[in-house]
Amino acid sequence: MSLPRSRVAVTGLGTVNPLGGDVRTSWDNALAGVSTARTLNNDWKEQYGLSVDFACQVGIDPLEHLARPEAKKLDPSGQYSLIAAREAWSDAGTPEVDGDRLAVVVGTGIGGLWTTLDQWDIVRDKGARRVNPFTVPMLMANSSSAHIEIEIGARAGAHTPVSACASGAEAVALGFDMIRQGRADVVVVGGTEACVHPLPLAGFANLRALSKRVDDPEHASRPYDTDRDGFVLGEGAAILVLESEEHAKARGARVYGYVAGRGMASDAHHISAPSTEGQARAIRESVADAGVEAADVVHVNAHGTSTPLGDIGELEAVSQALNGVTDQLVVTSTKSMTGHLLGGAGALESVFSVLAAHHRVVPPTINIENLDPETPLRIAQGETAELPSGDIAVLNNAFGFGGHDVAVLFTNA
Template sequence: LDAWDTLREKGPRRVLPMTVPMLMPNGPAAAVSLDLGARAGAHTPVSACASGTEALHQGLELIRSGKADVVVCGGAEAAIHPMPIAAFASMHALSRRNDEPELASRPYDTNRDGFVMGEGAGALVIEAEEHALARGARIYAELGGTSVTADAYHITAPDPEGLGATRALKAALFDARAQAEDVVHVNAHATSTPVGDKPEYTALKAALGSHVDQVAVSATKSQTGHLLGASGAVEAVMTVLAIHERKAPVTINLDDQDPEIPLDVVTTARDLPSGDIVALSNSFGFGGHNAVIVLRSV
């Protein structure tokens, strides 16, 4: 973004040659490939806030098809810059609680008014079970199933009925050979926007039925802000650790839960039940992208 200022103020000869690689959406995937010598492919799903989760979807497909034994899947985002902040603010997507920024990200709260932009990165190594066992890998969880769907509704707004998200949830459970009653934990997309949180509840209710009342739901963007394309990968890491440590992440800033979203939201430290754990991690992005993964304890 600074290259545009350089071009205007100093002319084309002063624009850095690394500007193009820095702008390439596939730059992070290429960097990982170069660093690790990975030659089976360096893929870059570009699906807004669902990108990190869709990377896991594509990675699982590569392993199931036999095209890869090990895949590094993740997401990265560094969008805290005046231009994207101004653009999101112009859309009325960001919280205006500027006097109390630590309280601004409040998913499911009656007084939520938009998301707080964050940035970061997360990555997971997924591999075929026999390959992991053969090399003595420490296995944290099983990636049981994934799904991606599209709303085909609006470029930025989610379908208020949550139809695409519902299809993604049901398809991911089917892919994992899991039942709604198996789910004990959900890491929700939950961005803290007035228009986004309710459709996700509607979708969870439609996919899980009455069992949704027994599921421990964590809205971790309350703590991290919205990491955009990195959010799905980072939240997948959180879900894996929740399963491995049997502790659900805490949702903060939920002072007055929206009565139209009657989920069991984890607001204080809570242990997950003993026995097998099935957990979901949801990601929904601008453009109507929906991606869901199903993770299991091992």
Template sequence: MKRRVVITGMGVMSALGKDLDTFWNSIITGKSGISPIESFDVSDYTTRIAAEIKDFNPEDYMDKKETRRMDRFVQFAVAATHEALKNANLNIQNDTDPERVGVYIGSGIGGLGTWSEQHKTLLEKGPKRVSPFFIPMMIANMASGQVSILYGAKGPNSTAVTACATGSNAIGEAMKLIQYGDAEVMICGGAEATIVPVGVAGFCAMRAMSTRNDEPQRASRPFDSERDGFVMGEGAGVLILEELEHAQKRGATIYAEVIGYGMSGDAHHMTDPDPEGAAHCMRRALNNAGLQPQDVDYINAHGTSTPPGDRSETKAIKLAFGDHAYKLAVSSTKSMTGHLLGAAGGVEAVISALSLKNGIIPPTINYENPDPECDLDYVPNEARKADLNVAISNSFGFGGHNATVVLKKYNG
């Protein structure tokens, strides 16, 4: 028998808030976190907007000395973990065995800001001026590594790096570690900080991002016929997963149960998604959860606001769910948060869990012009109260990486 896994704590760093209540209130009221980029001069860029966290102070969550040794994505991960542990009312050293607490926080790109800064230093000042902390600040596993070090989590420690599927892969793998007895508690999710000159320039060169610069809050419009690309976000989403009996013994608040996980590869194209691959992923997740398509009430879609991506995901949902696809609620919260790349799955799992607990489906904002090829119920523009029992969260990444996590309302 696989052990049951529940969510007992959550933390989010995003442009919509750095505490759970503020973030959730922004989501259900349809607030956009997208605005003009302020951290560097974007006058020569085709895209000049993002969901940027403008008031983040890492010293609110860790010592000043520690912040200097961390890339921004790691700072986000540590801050979100701080909030998640506080939300879970969990002290690793006092409330559990540290050797049974693991960390699985991923990043799609890692320390891009650090890499860019140190490369500039190399070119301008020579190799002797490159920081000795360059490598350990840049590598993608350091979010998991630093969280483990700072909080004393001595159990399984790993990282997912699967582009925009990263956060969901991290949660799914963390779930399995608890199910099969390798840990009692897992700190998991994703973190990303790519709103830096080279990161924005790279995605601009791909023509993947929206150029609706004069209307930033209306730029991310998943499934809308006038969508023209995604809007980059930054931040982190971290969840505390616990084995059910462990959570019950300490009287933890339980937000939702994690009951299934699926992943697949498109084996198709580096950046052009294949609906068959995503459908296969969703089917695997449902099979892993022991569910039928008709058991699902809500899908938090990958929904990036790119023309091919949203079209492909709509087809995939129809392939996976058949006639039930038209009875499902499907929404993309990236319309509000922007696309947090490797952190997206973590943030969207938090949203899905809160949706189940509170009986509210978040909206897809900026949905104004129906696309004949995207004809599902996208919960347009306003949140909806609903009796929800099962939700799935989709994350699909460059390289054809697909990941789906299945959550269920906790009923004891």
């Protein structure tokens, strides 16, 4: 006999990303269609021979939000996630919850990259005795989930999915599952990444995954445009507080919306090329898991990275998964503004998905000058789009190298 499944509410949101150092600023700038891509203010291009020297960087100084002693023990990816987690926890009303019923799931694609490479430089140039004694706790991929777990006293589990660019969305899905399975009443979920560094820039550029618009970085991320030529690297973190509906109601929590369903699949296809079939399977599973009809899904915050191959393939997967019931859909890619946060992307776009359902408005996809004629679905092209009243469902897609496919479905409160 299957037990009845609790609805899972979203009661807190927090973020540090190129659009802003908090949720309100980020949402306002997303609705305004602000591009954050800029030429990097350093000499990396000359020093290392980089072919791409622009990215979307966070606009805050972590030391304005963290005490210097704690900041020094965190990789930038950990700094961003802890700042975002504190905002989300406060936004949720600092829930009083038994630590044995409180968990954390924060994903990352790479982990403490800056720490790893900076400390290697120190070993090479100054010797092993000069290495920071906190190097291992700073570079480990689970550093963010561990620090958040310690801060809030979460004892029901602290997990770190590492599934490339699907990591943040997978964290949301896994936290959702923990509550439905009765393992926790409250789960802090999200994703983080800090990889605006010469090595990833060189690696992605040589893979021909990055846009080459070095003379026009503000317009480089252009999902669904005929001249799109790759993504723009971004950084930051986003955190959501998930809570069983019963627990949220008992304490009178404000509810933004609900996580209603999730789908997870793997392509078994290629290390870096996407599979429409795997994506459609994850989307189809999320809709079935939520128990909604295809016509209820009115908005997709797409993975939409601005690559020639990936953008249209994803929209075809959405159409396949919804059996062609797509007239009601409006699609956006907020990566056109934030760049691609890798392991943080699915979490940030989950925040934007929740806010879209909550406020009934979709942020625009910017930089589309000539819409690709093969685009099969309606895009919020250059301006916001209104969502209908009544009960609605919003889909967030996140896909990662290796064929990791995650779809999370949210409904309005």
